[in-house]
Amino acid sequence: MKISSEEYWLGIDCGGTYLKAGLYDSKGQEAGVCRQPLPVLSDHPGWAERDMPALWASCISCITTLLYQQNVSGQQVKGIGISAQGKGLFLLDKAGQPLGRGILSSDRRAADVISAWERDGLHQQIYPLTRQALWAGHPVSLLRWIKLHQPQRYQQIGSVMMAHDYLRYRLTGEQGCEETNISESNLYHMARGGYAPELTEMLGITEISAALPPVVGSAEICGTVTQSIAALTGLAPGTPVTGGLFDVVSTALCAGLQDEFTLNAVMGTWAVTSGICATVSKNETHPYVYGRYAGGEGYLIHEASPTSSANLEWLNRQSGELSFEEINRAVGALPKAGSDVLFLPFLYGSNQGAEMTAGFYGLQSLHHRGHLLQAVFEGVVFSHMTHLNRMLQRFPQAKTLRVTGGPTRSEIWMQMLADVSGMPVELPQIEETGCLGAALAAMVGTGVYSTFAQAQQHLNYEVRRLEPDTASHSAYQKKLQRYQFLIDALGVYHARCAAADKSGSSDHD
CATH class of the missing domain: 3.30.420.40 (ATPase, nucleotide binding domain)
Incomplete structure (x- = not known):
């Protein structure tokens, strides 16, 4: 079977229910995608966990299957990026091994921690610093819960990560926390642009400061594929691996958000409405969630809850x-x-x-x-609509809603969204925004494009539009x-x- 001579960039997307890997050329054209289901483990009410070794095995399988199916050699893959569901908690022990299961952002075990913090007025104290809500699935909430209920495990923590940080670590052996994701952890000071020791002190998890890997950029090359991983996956040793993206940021990039006139709605496990802005506003009527945008190019503002499809x-x-x-x-x-x-x-x-x-x-x-x-x-x-109406207060000039996610395959559902909102709904015809966004991070990191904005301009895809009735x-x-x-x-x-x-x-x- 003949192997093509094209160059490709590999985008890996670790979502709530599937792990996907996609190959893209320098124009963002998809060559192929491999998908594998990811089980959510729930041994107790409200718990949502993931077996970390099994997640890594799925990642290896997805990569090897994709390369085989597309007749692509490892040498043709010029860079790798990883997109992942935000928040949650993936811990390593002091020897760099998984410390228990990964915990997903939909986990609700830390609800009592949130209640206690709210009684103490902590949200009012911490929001001006982090621009984050207090949520049971945040890393800080889960860390506090582990400290209270699993003290032995807490003492064994060597590194704090999220899902794409863990997969990048397994590919390269290098540790880091990617900025678009860690900026929404309540561990990150939004104005200063990095970790802040006063945050862990306020949250009652001071010991964790020593376990926080360096913050890395979305397009920053954080390491390369090791020899042993190359042998497992078929990738070439030395292939650059970039920081990657929070999947909401990845979707916003692929949806074509460039200004404050268009909002992005994501319909999946989570209902997300997001917009982008250049600066953090100090006088807002609602405590909007901010995060760093791709490449440090402004901020993503979003409203979200696990109430979607x-x-x-x-x-x-x-x-x-x-x-x-x-x-x-x-x-x-x-x-x-x-x-x-x-x-x-x-x-x-x-x-x-x-x-x-x-x-x-x-x-x-x-x-x-x-x-x-x-x-x-x-x-x-x-x-x-709960989220969209709040976002329209922050983005009153927004006239169009760009929608991504599985339900966009349903014209009935999308027309319903247009009819309910009274806004035109635009549907970018992109199958896997998580994979493509991650591949764009790899392209920027390896010098194909100088910025994410430039990479966006080279994407060429159809956009369908539905008008409200x-x-x-x-x-x-x-x-x-x-x-x-x-x-x-x-x-x-x-x-x-x-x-x-x-x-x-x-x-x-």
Whole structure:
């Protein structure tokens, strides 16, 4: 079988449910992608973990399979970048070996840590320094939980990393924490641009400062593929490996964000709405989450919660799996906003308070599976609107929403998003934004392009555009209002439950 003579850049994307590897030429054209599922381990309620040796084995398998399938030799791969889900925690011991399982950003074990910090007013103290919320899946929250509940493990910590840092370490033997991801860890001082010892002191994890690897840039060459890893993967020894990207940044790059007139919505495990800006604003009405943008070229601002399309995957598993085409036919056969059935998409977390969980409301015997699927489509869009509306306060000049993620394959779902939001929805025709963004980091790092902005300009892909329908917008606004009424009512319910638990009362007064 003949091997091509093209040069390629390898982008690896470590997501919530899949690890993917893609090969791209210097213009960003995809040569091929390999995908492998990544199991989420949950031995206790609210836990979401990943076996680190198994993750590395999946990475090796993906790389070797991709090179074989595309008839590409290791010598043709000129650089490697890695994109990954943000936050979470991947620990090494003092010998550089995995210290227990990796913990994912959707893990909720540290909820009590967050509650204690909020009671102490820590968010008000730390936000001006880090520009981050306090979230159970942050590295700092998980580190504090481990210190309190697994003190022996805490004492063995040698290095603190996130997923792409761990994979880069396995490829090169060099440790580092990539900036777009670590800048959203609450370990990073946004104004000063690096770690700050006062942060670990405020968070009660002072000992961790000595275990933080150097901060590395997205396009910085952080090491090269070692001889032993080359033998395992088929890559050439000495192949440069760059810092990589937080997957939200990778997606924003591939979506073509360049100014404050366009926002990016990501629909996957997480519902994310993001925009880019040149500076950090000091006077804002909402505590927006900031992170460093690719190559240090400004900042990414985003709103996010794990309330997106993973809810549909769960329902489909429980009710007898349908193909995505069958699901879309079932939803498309129903009138828009025509049912009273509501769904709260909070199976994996909420953007309406930590106590809020998922559920259907309004079901009657006349409803069938199509109504449930339609309610999930609507509930996911309504949850995205929580973030989009906040972002539009920060980016009032934004006129277009560029959407990426698996649901973009559904014109029905995307038209629903346009109709609910009242904004034109643009769909970049890119299959794997995580892999492509990581490959762009490798291209910039190896000198193909001088900046990420220049790399963006050389991407050539189709963008489909859907316009909102005025009549449908009015109907959806009424149902969106009912969705919010339900959330408000449940907020009262949870408050009364909490008060009853605190007082020991069981009366109905």
